[in-house]
Amino acid sequence: xxxxxxxxxxxxxxxxxxxxxxxxxxxxxxxxxxxxxxxxxxxxxxxxxxxxxxxxxxxxxxxxxxxxxxxxxxxxxxxxxxxxxxxxxxxxxxxxxxxxxxxxxxxxxxxxxxxxxxxxxxxxxxxxxxxxxxxxxxxxxxxxxxxxxxxxxxx
Amino acid sequence: xxxxxxxxxxxxxxxxxxxxxxxxxxxxxxxxxxxxxxxxxxxxxxxxxxxxxxxxxxxxxxxxxxxxxxxxxxxxxxxxxxxxxxxxxxxxxxxxxxxxxxxxxxxxxxxxxxxxxxxxxxxxxxxxxxxxxxxxxxxxxxxxxxxxxxxxxxxxxxxxxxxxxxxxxxxxxxxxxxxxxxxxxxxxxxxxxxxxxxxxxxxxxxxxxxxxxxxxxxxxxxxxxxxxxxxxxxxxxxxxxxxxxxxxxxxxxxxxxxxxxxxxxxxxxxxxxxxxxxxxxxxxxxxxxxxxxxxxxxxxxxxxxxxxxxxxxxxxxxxxxxxxxxxxxxxxxxxxxxxxxxxxxxxxxxxxxxxxxxxxxxxxxxxxxxxxxxxxxxxxxxxxxxxxxxxxxxxxxxxxxxxxxxxxxxxx
Numbered sequence: 001x002x003x004x005x006x007x008x009x010x011x012x013x014x015x016x017x018x019x020x021x022x023x024x025x026x027x028x029x030x031x032x033x034x035x036x037x038x039x040x041x042x043x044x045x046x047x048x049x050x051x052x053x054x055x056x057x058x059x060x061x062x063x064x065x066x067x068x069x070x071x072x073x074x075x076x077x078x079x080x081x082x083x084x085x086x087x088x089x090x091x092x093x094x095x096x097x098x099x100x101x102x103x104x105x106x107x108x109x110x111x112x113x114x115x116x117x118x119x120x121x122x123x124x125x126x127x128x129x130x131x132x133x134x135x136x137x138x139x140x141x142x143x144x145x146x147x148x149x150x151x152x153x154x155x
Numbered sequence: 156x157x158x159x160x161x162x163x164x165x166x167x168x169x170x171x172x173x174x175x176x177x178x179x180x181x182x183x184x185x186x187x188x189x190x191x192x193x194x195x196x197x198x199x200x201x202x203x204x205x206x207x208x209x210x211x212x213x214x215x216x217x218x219x220x221x222x223x224x225x226x227x228x229x230x231x232x233x234x235x236x237x238x239x240x241x242x243x244x245x246x247x248x249x250x251x252x253x254x255x256x257x258x259x260x261x262x263x264x265x266x267x268x269x270x271x272x273x274x275x276x277x278x279x280x281x282x283x284x285x286x287x288x289x290x291x292x293x294x295x296x297x298x299x300x301x302x303x304x305x306x307x308x309x310x311x312x313x314x315x316x317x318x319x320x321x322x323x324x325x326x327x328x329x330x331x332x333x334x335x336x337x338x339x340x341x342x343x344x345x346x347x348x349x350x351x352x353x354x355x356x357x358x359x360x361x362x363x364x365x366x367x368x369x370x371x372x373x374x375x376x377x378x379x380x381x382x383x384x385x386x387x388x389x390x391x392x393x394x395x396x397x398x399x400x401x402x403x404x405x406x407x408x409x410x411x412x413x414x415x416x417x418x419x420x421x422x423x424x425x426x427x428x429x430x431x432x433x434x435x436x437x438x439x440x441x442x443x444x445x446x447x448x449x450x451x452x453x454x455x456x457x458x459x460x461x462x463x464x465x466x467x468x469x470x471x472x473x474x475x476x477x478x479x480x481x482x483x484x485x486x487x488x489x490x491x492x493x494x495x496x497x498x499x500x501x502x503x504x505x506x507x508x509x510x511x512x513x514x515x516x517x518x519x520x521x522x523x524x525x526x527x528x529x530x531x532x533x534x535x536x537x538x539x540x541x542x543x544x545x546x547x548x549x550x551x552x553x554x555x556x557x558x559x560x561x562x563x564x565x566x567x
Contacts, residue, residue: 009186011178011179011182012182015178015181015182016178016179016182019177019178019181020178023174023175023176023177023178024172024174024175027172027174027175028166028169028170028172031169031172032165032168032169037172041175041177044175044177045177045180045181045184046184048177048178048181048184048185049181049182049184049185049188050185050188051181051185052181052182052184052185052186053185053188053189055185087168089164089165089167089168090168093165093168105165108158108161108162108165109161109162109165109166111162136158136161139161140156143156145156
């Protein structure tokens with residue numbers, strides 16, 4: 001981007017390096033969140049496009065992109081059912097609600113803290129904690145592993 | 156399954172996804188959004204400019220839309236104008252807000268604040284002189300009274316002088332503040348006490364008659380009229396001398412430069428002269444008796460009278476009292492404000508019904524002028540202000556003291 005806020009016609013090398021370093025990981029995370037690779041890629045491209053508009057003004061691009069990437073998964077308008085698949089893990093994830101799935105993936109795959117997730121999704125930390133617990137329990141049940149909170153039921 | 160087993164499980168589910176190449180397309184998409192926004196901004200700006208241009212052309216050709224036309228004449232009435240209720244003896248009169256409605260009137264902000272009460276810890280006048288007196292109240296100190304001065308800066312100072320009470324134990328008079336706002340005078344038996352508030356000086360000037368009841372300053376703030384039942388004196392404060400002048404039957408009537416005096420058929424506006432008073436003009440007013448002193452601003456003298464008979468304002472249990480602002484010149488109209496009764500909220504099915512509140516005799520008096528257009532007067536429990544220009548009555552302060560004298564410092 002040039003001085004005065006005008007975008008240059010050719011890609012900024014720093015932006016290209018930034019996107020190259022993160023696109024693979026965030027595409028996988030988004031695929032788990034949305035349950036569909038195509039939808040995840042569209043959302044990720046949208047987030048990077050918005051970042052390109054504010055590239056030199058953005059202090060924390062990671063948070064900026066992740067908010068644009070994951071918050072729509074919680075929106076009622078965009079909340080779509082996960083695409084059916086043969087993969088048991090993806091099938092178990094699809095059984096979770098949108099908010100449970102998003103919190104669960106960010107907590108266990110992206111390994112963010114509850115506070116970071118609360119900040120990204122504009123939820124309270126206790127709400128994130130509750131969704132994480134429920135999601136784990138339901139995920140285990142869907143995989144046929146019983147409720148983790150009941151040791152007698154564990155296999 | 157433990158928590159730490161979840162991540163490998165999830166990672167396995169998406170491990171075969173190929174890495175995308177989004178950098179170029181994201182930049183190109185951002186560029187496209189930026190261009191689109193810029194185009195939209197330009198179009199909106201052009202549309203707004205066009206609309207403004209078209210509107211100004213239409214207004215220039217057809218005049219203002221919606222039939223709105225700017226007023227051609229300056230409004231003749233001031234803001235808040237209240238039309239008069241009618242005429243009494245050729246003078247416009249207004250009806251004052253009913254007793255009990257005072258807390259709901261518009262407020263005039265003065266150094267007094269919302270309530271005039273005795274201060275808890277006034278400073279001695281020697282330590283805290285008062286440049287301009289806003290109000291004077293008298294606080295009981297054993298069998299005597301101490302004057303407390305409220306400055307225009309809202310600070311209270313106590314004058315170290317003991318004023319004698321009358322036989323009933325009440326103070327003789329609330330005093331009178333000079334037009335400069337720096338002197339205040341109190342009538343005392345056989346004397347007048349003058350306090351210089353800027354220097355904390357107290358001067359006692361004796362007069363030949365012991366029975367003096369009223370003091371009133373002349374416009375020069377150097378002379379006083381001191382009046383009793385049998386005699387009236389012009390007192391020079393500087394020289395501490397008193398000269399007898401034409402006596403008044405009513406001690407409170409002796410005021411300068413004008414005094415309103417006389418009863419129905421003989422009411423007259425009198426002008427002060429070195430030897431007494433001379434009739435300036437007769438006034439056709441149904442006066443039964445006068446209350447308080449006359450206060451003058453410019454050519455308009457104001458005083459409260461109790462009406463003899465007032466067919467224009469019906470009363471059931473009391474005689475209406477009227478604040479009369481009588482002009483000495485033809486170019487300024489005289490005006491009246493009638494202080495009536497408060498009728499019951501629900502009217503009786505037939506015949507007159509006793510009022511909820513009446514303004515009792517001697518409840519009301521003029522206290523002075525806030526400015527050349529606003530008369531300050533006292534009613535039961537309140538100081539009110541009546542604007543002669545607009546006819547509007549506003550509240551100044553609630554009164555928690557029995558009597559008060561006001562000074563020019565009230566303007567702050």
